[in-house]
Amino acid sequence: MDEIPEPSSRGRKRLRDQEDTELQCSDLDQTLSLEENLPFSDTLVALRMMRGQFPHIEKVAIQPFVLRSQLYSSVKDRTQVDRELECLRREKVVRIFKLNTGQDDHAVMFLDDYLNQIECVVKRLGEKKQGDLEVFKWFRTHVVDAKLESSIEHQELHTLLSLGGKVKDGHISLLINAGLFTRQLIDPNMYWFAIPNIGSVLKGLSQGRKEVLSFLNRRRYKEMMLTSMEKKRLRLSPLDMRFHLRDLIGSGHLKTNQTSTGLVVQVSKD
Amino acid sequence: MWKEIGDREAGKLRPRLFANRIKSNRVGTLQLSNHKDIVSPHRGSINSLQVDLTEGRYLLSGASDASAAVHDVQRATDYEAGGLIAKHKCIFVIDKKHERGHKYAISSAIWYPVDTGLFITGSYDHHINVWDTNSTQVVMNFKMPGKVYRTAMSSVATSHMLIAAGTEDVQVRLCDIASGAFAHTLSGHRDGVISVEWSTSSEWVLVTGGCDGAIRFWDIRRAGCFLVLDQSHSQLGRCPPIPERSATNKASTSKSLSRAQQRKLAGGNGTKQSPTTGMPTKGSVRQRLHPGLLSSQDRATAHYGAVTGLKLTEDGMYLLSAGSDSRLRLWDVESGCNTLVNFETVRLQTSKPIQLATTQDSALVFVPCMTAVKAISFSMAFDVWSGKTSLTFRGHYEYVNCCWFSSQEQELYTGGNDRQILVWSPSSLIADELDEEQAQDQDNWSD
Numbered sequence: 001m002d003e004i005p006e007p008s009s010r011g012r013k014r015l016r017d018q019e020d021t022e023l024q025c026s027d028l029d030q031t032l033s034l035e036e037n038l039p040f041s042d043t044l045v046a047l048r049m050m051r052g053q054f055p056h057i058e059k060v061a062i063q064p065f066v067l068r069s070q071l072y073s074s075v076k077d078r079t080q081v082d083r084e085l086e087c088l089r090r091e092k093v094v095r096i097f098k099l100n101t102g103q104d105d106h107a108v109m110f111l112d113d114y115l116n117q118i119e120c121v122v123k124r125l126g127e128k129k130q131g132d133l134e135v136f137k138w139f140r141t142h143v144v145d146a147k148l149e150s151s152i153e154h155q156e157l158h159t160l161l162s163l164g165g166k167v168k169d170g171h172i173s174l175l176i177n178a179g180l181f182t183r184q185l186i187d188p189n190m191y192w193f194a195i196p197n198i199g200s201v202l203k204g205l206s207q208g209r210k211e212v213l214s215f216l217n218r219r220r221y222k223e224m225m226l227t228s229m230e231k232k233r234l235r236l237s238p239l240d241m242r243f244h245l246r247d248l249i250g251s252g253h254l255k256t257n258q259t260s261t262g263l264v265v266q267v268s269k270d
Numbered sequence: 271m272w273k274e275i276g277d278r279e280a281g282k283l284r285p286r287l288f289a290n291r292i293k294s295n296r297v298g299t300l301q302l303s304n305h306k307d308i309v310s311p312h313r314g315s316i317n318s319l320q321v322d323l324t325e326g327r328y329l330l331s332g333a334s335d336a337s338a339a340v341h342d343v344q345r346a347t348d349y350e351a352g353g354l355i356a357k358h359k360c361i362f363v364i365d366k367k368h369e370r371g372h373k374y375a376i377s378s379a380i381w382y383p384v385d386t387g388l389f390i391t392g393s394y395d396h397h398i399n400v401w402d403t404n405s406t407q408v409v410m411n412f413k414m415p416g417k418v419y420r421t422a423m424s425s426v427a428t429s430h431m432l433i434a435a436g437t438e439d440v441q442v443r444l445c446d447i448a449s450g451a452f453a454h455t456l457s458g459h460r461d462g463v464i465s466v467e468w469s470t471s472s473e474w475v476l477v478t479g480g481c482d483g484a485i486r487f488w489d490i491r492r493a494g495c496f497l498v499l500d501q502s503h504s505q506l507g508r509c510p511p512i513p514e515r516s517a518t519n520k521a522s523t524s525k526s527l528s529r530a531q532q533r534k535l536a537g538g539n540g541t542k543q544s545p546t547t548g549m550p551t552k553g554s555v556r557q558r559l560h561p562g563l564l565s566s567q568d569r570a571t572a573h574y575g576a577v578t579g580l581k582l583t584e585d586g587m588y589l590l591s592a593g594s595d596s597r598l599r600l601w602d603v604e605s606g607c608n609t610l611v612n613f614e615t616v617r618l619q620t621s622k623p624i625q626l627a628t629t630q631d632s633a634l635v636f637v638p639c640m641t642a643v644k645a646i647s648f649s650m651a652f653d654v655w656s657g658k659t660s661l662t663f664r665g666h667y668e669y670v671n672c673c674w675f676s677s678q679e680q681e682l683y684t685g686g687n688d689r690q691i692l693v694w695s696p697s698s699l700i701a702d703e704l705d706e707e708q709a710q711d712q713d714n715w716s717d
Contacts, residue, residue, distance in 0.1 A: 077656075078612035078614060079611050079656070082611075086506060104574060104595050104596065104597060186482070187569055190569070252617070
């Protein structure tokens with residue numbers, strides 16, 4: 001718990017973005033007092049570092065998020081990651097969203113980033129038409145604070161929104177259209193919380209994963225040096241190679257091997 | 271080793287501790303057995319394995335070609351390679367040709383927990399047969415409404431002889447051997463039930479896992495289930511969360527759920543005036559549900575896919591569940607919370623139910639992952655579960671479906687789609703035996 005878990009293999013990557021991470025971290029640190037900031041947990045440091053390394057995507061205004069599998073690949077003990085994420089979630093530092101790109105995919109986003117994202121969406125909607133935008137205010141004040149899990153029942157949503165004012169069905173459809181909720185496939189009464197505006201990024205995520213795996217599978221021995229892999233650019237995904245590599249290593253599709261010339265990335269057989 | 275025996279003799283080591291140490295040392299050296307081999311007569315993939323609970327001697331296996339066989343794992347039928355490799359052929363086989371045998375795959379074969387005189391097989395042909403072992407005849411037959419996925423009998427039961435059957439149908443049925451009829455049915459699942467286990471601490475508690483991803487705990491003396499595991503209710507470490515929080519959570523969710531039912535049926539358009547009172551007799555048809563059945567409205571899921579395997583630890587305190595979302599979760603039975611231990615399994619089989627096994631002191635769990643079996647330790651070391659894979663057993667050519675750990679012999683038996691039953695035993699030193707033989711030969715020259 002004392003050391004910052006820098007994966008030594010990615011030392012070079014870290015040097016490259018040392019500037020932006022420090023800038024980001026210093027911004028965050030100034031907003032929080034030292035009292036809240038004094039003890040660190042490995043997961044929190046990993047989250048901050050990866051948030052700083054989130055690739056910049058043009059055309060889509062999206063705040064940085066981290067995938068759970070990326071955390072697994074950077075912190076050694078997965079149980080510790082799960083537990084610390086749970087603590088952070090309960091303290092309302094981060095929010096966890098279930099993604100529809102796979103059966104167990106989760107995205108972790110800092111609460112401030114999430115609220116910023118909602119603001120962007122509301123502004124854009126406000127430009128287009130003057131709907132009843134008050135429901136977003138109710139959502140922000142009542143639902144986000146009270147409901148910390150990643151899913152919510154229809155009735156509960158209705159009750160929580162009604163604390164702000166009179167809720168019509170059209171309001172809930174507005175929230176769904178804005179991308180704040182998605183319906184669950186298994187249960188028509190439940191909604192998943194979702195990150196608005198994330199659709200194209202998720203598509204890029206699944207296509208990028210497939211591209212990386214097929215690229216490695218086509219090679220003769222299904223492996224490649226990590227340093228040369230990093231330099232490749234992906235055709236189908238707006239997210240960079242480093243994002244995908246961390247995600248695939250954490251979810252177990254790829255594994256790394258230390259060789260005398262450096263780290264080698266291999267497709268895992270099991 | 272000798273020092274430990276000396277300590278045991280002098281009383282410095284407790285006898286239990288001494289035995290446990292030796293057992294865990296032996297388990298740590300498990301590998302594909304080089305002195306024991308089980309000759310499997312099956313022509314289909316092996317779906318279920320169980321060693322009898324009374325003697326630990328007979329291994330019962332059920333396969334996809336509707337055959338079930340019993341092997342004696344302690345005495346070999348013949349020896350090969352000069353007495354070094356023991357071959358265990360089956361004592362008898364029941365297959366499709368048997369007059370009342372099953373017609374389709376046998377998904378589950380279990381021994382009667384009291385003695386080896388009876389065994390029970392459940393099959394995809396919708397039947398559960400109870401067989402007499404000595405005469406290999408069917409003594410009782412139960413017809414189910416769908417394919418039988420799993421059958422289970424309680425090993426601690428003293429007052430009942432019920433077989434719990436999980437089938438394609440959403441209801442779990444309890445069949446009574448004493449009377450030959452169905453005792454009662456448990457409803458609450460919303461899809462087929464593929465894993466069924468009795469509690470190891472109470473003879474009345476049954477745990478079932480369904481294709482809808484829910485794990486329910488039933489007390490068969492009452493209606494409805496008393497606990498539904500929810501993966502978002504978690505606890506950090508051994509102690510459960512503060513009681514008030516979990517109590518209010520459950521109370522508020524059940525209240526809102528019952529209101530939801532009422533509001534949905536009493537005119538679901540939001541543009542109308544929303545009903546202000548929550549009276550059950552308002553408007554349209556609505557049945558007052560028995561309080562025990564309110565749990566059927568609880569839709570919490572334990573896994574994002576189907577629950578493919580369940581195993582309770584011997585002390586009855588923890589439950590391991592494997593799901594088709596490739597996750598293994600450890601639950602605290604007392605509080606019903608997810609302990610958030612992350613087992614690093616990558617991929618689990620998703621189409622068939624798998625059988626997990628644990629060692630007696632609950633230090634290791636054996637999980638069939640695709641073609642290998644992984645032994646994952648979850649013993650408490652410094653009050654933290656590790657969840658790390660300690661051993662991996664690769665030997666099968668295809669997916670592994672079931673495994674059984676015999677704590678008497680510290681041996682692991684695994685069966686898979688390649689129709690083999692493999693034995694994994696602690697490494698024994700064959701080199702010593704060989705040396706002795708050669709020494710003998712050198713002295714006894716014959717002219």
